Amino acid sequence: MKAEIIAVGTEILTGQIVNTNAQFLSEKFAENGIDVYFQTAVGDNEERLLSVLSIAKQRSDIVVLCGGLGPTEDDLTKQVLAKFLEKPLIVDQEAMTKLDAFFATRPTASRTANNDRQAQIILGAKAIKNPTGLAVGSMIEVDKTTYVVLPGPPSELKPMVTQFLLPLLKNEAILYSRVLRFFGIGESRLVTELSDIIANQTDPTVAPYAKIGEVTLRLSTKAKTEEEANKKLDKLEHEILNTSTLKNYHYGYGDDNSLAEVVFEMLRQKKKTITAAESLTAGLFQSQIADFPGSSSVFKGGFVTYSLEEKSRMLGISLEDLKDNGVVSAFTAEKMAEQSRRLTDSDFGVSLTGVAGPETLEGQPVGTVYIGLATEDAVFSQKIMIGGRSRSDIRHIATMYSFNILRQALLKL
Amino acid sequence: MKAEIIAVGTEILTGQIVNTNAQFLSEKFAENGIDVYFQTAVGDNEERLLSVLSIAKQRSDIVVLCGGLGPTEDDLTKQVLAKFLEKPLIVDQEAMTKLDAFFATRPTASRTANNDRQAQIILGAKAIKNPTGLAVGSMIEVDKTTYVVLPGPPSELKPMVTQFLLPLLKNEAILYSRVLRFFGIGESRLVTELSDIIANQTDPTVAPYAKIGEVTLRLSTKAKTEEEANKKLDKLEHEILNTSTLKNYHYGYGDDNSLAEVVFEMLRQKKKTITAAESLTAGLFQSQIADFPGSSSVFKGGFVTYSLEEKSRMLGISLEDLKDNGVVSAFTAEKMAEQSRRLTDSDFGVSLTGVAGPETLEGQPVGTVYIGLATEDAVFSQKIMIGGRSRSDIRHIATMYSFNILRQALLKL
Numbered sequence: 001m002k003a004e005i006i007a008v009g010t011e012i013l014t015g016q017i018v019n020t021n022a023q024f025l026s027e028k029f030a031e032n033g034i035d036v037y038f039q040t041a042v043g044d045n046e047e048r049l050l051s052v053l054s055i056a057k058q059r060s061d062i063v064v065l066c067g068g069l070g071p072t073e074d075d076l077t078k079q080v081l082a083k084f085l086e087k088p089l090i091v092d093q094e095a096m097t098k099l100d101a102f103f104a105t106r107p108t109a110s111r112t113a114n115n116d117r118q119a120q121i122i123l124g125a126k127a128i129k130n131p132t133g134l135a136v137g138s139m140i141e142v143d144k145t146t147y148v149v150l151p152g153p154p155s156e157l158k159p160m161v162t163q164f165l166l167p168l169l170k171n172e173a174i175l176y177s178r179v180l181r182f183f184g185i186g187e188s189r190l191v192t193e194l195s196d197i198i199a200n201q202t203d204p205t206v207a208p209y210a211k212i213g214e215v216t217l218r219l220s221t222k223a224k225t226e227e228e229a230n231k232k233l234d235k236l237e238h239e240i241l242n243t244s245t246l247k248n249y250h251y252g253y254g255d256d257n258s259l260a261e262v263v264f265e266m267l268r269q270k271k272k273t274i275t276a277a278e279s280l281t282a283g284l285f286q287s288q289i290a291d292f293p294g295s296s297s298v299f300k301g302g303f304v305t306y307s308l309e310e311k312s313r314m315l316g317i318s319l320e321d322l323k324d325n326g327v328v329s330a331f332t333a334e335k336m337a338e339q340s341r342r343l344t345d346s347d348f349g350v351s352l353t354g355v356a357g358p359e360t361l362e363g364q365p366v367g368t369v370y371i372g373l374a375t376e377d378a379v380f381s382q383k384i385m386i387g388g389r390s391r392s393d394i395r396h397i398a399t400m401y402s403f404n405i406l407r408q409a410l411l412k413l
Numbered sequence: 414m415k416a417e418i419i420a421v422g423t424e425i426l427t428g429q430i431v432n433t434n435a436q437f438l439s440e441k442f443a444e445n446g447i448d449v450y451f452q453t454a455v456g457d458n459e460e461r462l463l464s465v466l467s468i469a470k471q472r473s474d475i476v477v478l479c480g481g482l483g484p485t486e487d488d489l490t491k492q493v494l495a496k497f498l499e500k501p502l503i504v505d506q507e508a509m510t511k512l513d514a515f516f517a518t519r520p521t522a523s524r525t526a527n528n529d530r531q532a533q534i535i536l537g538a539k540a541i542k543n544p545t546g547l548a549v550g551s552m553i554e555v556d557k558t559t560y561v562v563l564p565g566p567p568s569e570l571k572p573m574v575t576q577f578l579l580p581l582l583k584n585e586a587i588l589y590s591r592v593l594r595f596f597g598i599g600e601s602r603l604v605t606e607l608s609d610i611i612a613n614q615t616d617p618t619v620a621p622y623a624k625i626g627e628v629t630l631r632l633s634t635k636a637k638t639e640e641e642a643n644k645k646l647d648k649l650e651h652e653i654l655n656t657s658t659l660k661n662y663h664y665g666y667g668d669d670n671s672l673a674e675v676v677f678e679m680l681r682q683k684k685k686t687i688t689a690a691e692s693l694t695a696g697l698f699q700s701q702i703a704d705f706p707g708s709s710s711v712f713k714g715g716f717v718t719y720s721l722e723e724k725s726r727m728l729g730i731s732l733e734d735l736k737d738n739g740v741v742s743a744f745t746a747e748k749m750a751e752q753s754r755r756l757t758d759s760d761f762g763v764s765l766t767g768v769a770g771p772e773t774l775e776g777q778p779v780g781t782v783y784i785g786l787a788t789e790d791a792v793f794s795q796k797i798m799i800g801g802r803s804r805s806d807i808r809h810i811a812t813m814y815s816f817n818i819l820r821q822a823l824l825k826l
Contacts (some may be wrong), residue, residue: 013449015440016620018433022454027428036426037461039454041435048450055468188484192525198486208485209424212568218429255429276717282703283696286717290695291805293771301723303716304689304699310714310757344723358706388515390545392704393568 003029003036004060006052008068008077009152010043021066021150021157032166033175033222034062044074046083053084057145062169067152069135071114078138078149082122085142092127095119095136102134125149128164132156139168176229177220180237182249183259183404187215193244197236204236213397214259251407259403260288266410267298272347274406276302277315277340279327279353280369284399303340311353315339326362328354330370333381337372348409349374350402351381356391369398373405414582416442416449417473419465421481421490422565423456434479434563434570445579446588446635447475457487459496466497470558475582480565482548484527491551491562495535498555505540508532508549515547538562541577545569552581589642590633593650595662596672596817600628606657610649617649626810627672664820672816673701679823680711685760687819688715690728690753692740692766693782695719697812713757718749724766728752739775741767743783746794750785761822762787763815764794769804782811786818 005022012019022039029036037060042052056063068077082089096119103111121127121138128137128148133156139148148165150157182190187210191198194217198206204221219236223229241247252262267274276285282304289299305311308327312319317335325331333351341349354369355361367386372379384401386394418435425432435452442449450473455465469476481490495502509532516524534540534551541550541561546569552561561578563570595603600623604611607630611619617634632649636642654660665675680687689698695717702712718724721740725732730748738744746764754762767782768774780799785792797814799807 007452012436013439013452014443015436015438015449016622018431018436019452020431023425023428023431025428026426030427036428037456037458038465039420039426039432039452041452043450051472052451059464186523188525188528189523191485191527195486207423207427207487209429210483210566212566218427220427278696280703281700282708282712283691283698283700283715283717285696286719287694287696287700287808290693290717290719290769291808293804295695296719299695300720301716301718301727302696303714303727304696304703305714306699306703306709307713313757314714314716344726356703385518387518388545388547390568391706393545395700395704 001034001061002059003034003062003064004038004040004056005036005064005066006056007039007041007066007152008044008049009041010045010074012041012067013043020154021152024154024158025064025066025161028161028166030175030177030220032169034169044068044076046076046080049077049080050084053081057143060145062146062148064148064150066150066157069118069137069149069151071112071118073114075117078117078120078122081147081149085122085140085147087123087142089120090123091116092119092121092136092138094129095121095127095134099134126168128160128168130156131159131163137165139165175220175222176226176233177218178233178237179253179255180217180219180240180250181252181254181257182215182217182246183213183251183400185215185246185249186210190215190217190246190249193246194240197240197243204232206236206240212393213400251404258288259400259407261292263403263407263410264289264292264295264298266407268294270410270413272410272413273298273300274348274350275300275340275344275346276350276352276402277311277336278302278304278351279306279311279336280356281352281395281399281402282306284395285350285352285402288399288403300344300346302344305336311336315343326364328362328364328368328370330372330381330383333370333372334374334379335372337374337381338379341374347375348406350406352398352402354394354398356394358391367394369394369401371398371402371405373409375409414447414474415472416447416475416477417451417453417469418449418477418479419469420452420454420479420565421457421462422454423458423487425454425480426456433567434565437567437571438477438479438574441574441579444588444590444633445583447582457481457489459489459493462490462493463497466494470556473558475559475561477561477563479563479570482531482550482562482564484525484531486527488530491530491533491535494560494562498535498553498560500536502533503536504529505532505534505549505551507540507542508534508547512547539581541573541581543569544572544576550577552578588633588635589639589646590631591646591650592666592668593630593632593653593663594665594667594670595628595630595659596626596664596813598628598659598662599623603628603630603659603662606659607653610653610656617645619649619653625806626813664817671701672813672820674705676816676820676823677702677705677708677711679820681707683823683826685823685826686711686713687761687763688713688753688757688759689763689765689815690716690718690724690749691764692718692724692749693769694765694808694812694815697808698763698765698815701812701816713759715757716753724749728756739777741775741777741781741783743785743794743796746783746785747787747792748785750787750794751792754787760788761819763819765811765815767807767811769807771804780807782807782814784811784815784818786822788822
């Protein structure tokens with residue numbers, strides 16, 4: 001089943017709104033084994049919408065139209081589809097009853113003839129109820145193509161899709177997927193290591209995706225049951241992580257996961273506390289840890305030591321030593337980590353000091369970062385180079401590195 | 414000029430990512446007098462991309478392709494466009510030099526043959542520099558249609574569009590717009606205050622837009638010169654700010670501006686320094702100040718005091734007083750601001766303490782926040798309530814409030 005999503009609305013083409021309906025529908029369709037091959041956006045214009053429908057009819061089995069079901073003159077989706085299919089519009093009685101009930105409590109003048117259009121469907125179509133709005137949706141099959149009409153507001157479209165449309169469209173075999181997350185390896189190297197697997201992929205499929213500072217791999221397979229899917233996904237995951245060096249870079253699973261969240265959960269499970277002394281990141285590490293409910297059990301507080309003087313004053317590091325070694329140095333990173341840990345009685349102290357740019361610092365290039373980690377028994381630091389990035393990216397990627405160093409230390413406990 | 418935006422990437426069609434590039438390009442094109450008539454998304458698939466190109470060629474003057482310029486096998490946008498236009502790919506020397514420089518500091522093994530594809534452009538195309546990445550963009554006119562190729566990551570695409578593509582495409586009568594930014598007023602109240610102006614808008618037009626914690630108003634007009642546009646925009650802006658209470662909430666201009674940036678610039682111009690003691694925001698305030706180049710002239714460092722004990726220990730506030738007054742209190746906010754200022758010898762000390770949720774704290778509801786501000790002469794605090802928001806939103810909106818309080822104090826200097 002090849003699906004196409006057509007968003008109708010001039011506000012999309014002028015960039016006033018982001019077409020999140022396309023993303024939502026695509027995600028839900030993928031989860032239910034329906035492949036979306038095209039997304040299209042077109043304005044509230046009869047001629048262009050007709051042309052888009054002609055194209056869609058030729059290449060897709062399911063055509064979902066979203067938007068343009070409102071009560072104003074420029075809402076014309078249903079009217080144009082009716083014209084395209086050469087069928088009349090009729091009133092859906094349930095939707096009209098709802099409309100009547102809605103306007104019963106309002107001044108008579110507020111109801112216009114246009115409002116009644118919201119209760120119309122194409123003759124022969126199946127109505128799709130709208131639990132949170134007045135515009136009824138619908139679905140009709142003509143010449144082996146299924147056309148679906150949905151309203152544009154996400155608050156109306158989403159419940160209609162999950163409660164009514166998906167059960168109507170459900171396929172036998174469903175797409176299951178699993179996302180593996182990697183840090184510390186670039187997309188091109190990851191793809192090179194997996195080149196055989198990627199070249200030979202059939203089922204499950206493997207799709208790499210690069211984000212700022214990290215790479216994800218989505219493994220997908222169609223199966224009748226979750227158990228059947230998991231068997232196939234487990235096998236491929238094992239192959240990926242064990243026939244390459246990728247295991248060293250793999251830190252977690254899922255679409256919305258992050259290194260910060262993985263580390264937070266490890267700290268919580270192991271009942272360890274963390275603090276930080278941050279220079280170039282100036283609070284990014286700490287603010288991320290505190291974003292999770294329950295963070296007070298692992299984090300009591302920490303330091304933002306931006307200047308050389310504050311590194312000395314807040315953390316009690318000798319000013320001379322700092323000047324002798326430089327603020328961008330292993331010495332300073334280690335002292336910062338050690339002192340922050342000591343001053344807050346935490347189990348771990350993390351530190352970040354480096355050059356966010358745009359200027360070099362102490363003769364060191366932009367992107368040079370030292371990350372320190374102190375525990376009760378030891379303190380060490382690691383130098384990383386983040387090349388060719390903006391100030392903001394350097395600060396974010398450095399923070400990710402610090403979470404990863406902490407993760408590796410926690411794994412050894 | 415009719416433009417069409419084609420996003421290439423299977424991750425869009427599976428709903429993994431939202432196609433924000435289409436929105437960004439549409440908005441920028443609208444501002445520059447170029448009408449976008451269609452947006453399309455298609456997967457990393459040669460056959461389907463070729464079919465989409467055939468359709469676009471027939472109906473559009475400008476075809477912008479975004480995504481699929483990376484170093485992996487499934488990145489095929491340029492290759493398919495070259496095939497479609499029946500032209501070879503050649504190496505752009507400037508992009509290759511950049512690639513060489515990038516890999517010069519990395520292990521030899523990390524460079525693969527695929528990386529070199531990122532420096533290719535179609536024979537006869539004009540290269541579009543990528544200041545924040547390795548994949549070069551390009552633009553070529555064939556048979557009266559202009560094809561533009563851009564990388565998918567928004568951090569690369571955006572600067573390429575604003576710095577290089579738009580100047581290349583500029584139209585005669587250009588849409589000029591001005592964005593006014595407001596903090597502390599909701600969208601519905603703003604729209605109510607401006608109802609007459611909005612109802613009667615013709616030229617310039619007025620479009621409100623709500624973001625997390627703030628509202629923007631975009632004033633737009635088409636004009637031959639910037640001077641002509643500014644005259645019209647000045648008049649409308651004056652009317653908006655002076656026939657309503659909106660002046661009190663107006664803090665700045667521009668699409669990418671922020672309260673943090675406005676405050677940073679004020680601090681820098683007035684040669685004032687700032688510090689902070691943050692509880693629920695845990696470094697968000699400080700990390701935002703440090704995001705601007707040159708921040709070391711206004712910010713030396715500060716404190717993240719998440720627990721009651723660290724508020725006492727780091728800031729030297731009596732533990733008993735904290736317990737007596739509660740951590741979510743005017744007393745604590747003021748002490749935190751005062752002590753952070755004193756301990757770092759800064760001109761201003763800002764503090765944030767409150768309930769991010771999901772649990773209440775000291776019997777105070779989620780969203781209760783006290784913000785303190787200390788100067789050499791005075792210290793005060795303000796209580797705000799951020800209702801019905803997520804933990805993450807509460808922390809971000811609280812940070813915005815603190816920047817706004819600081820802005821108001823700086824305005825009085």
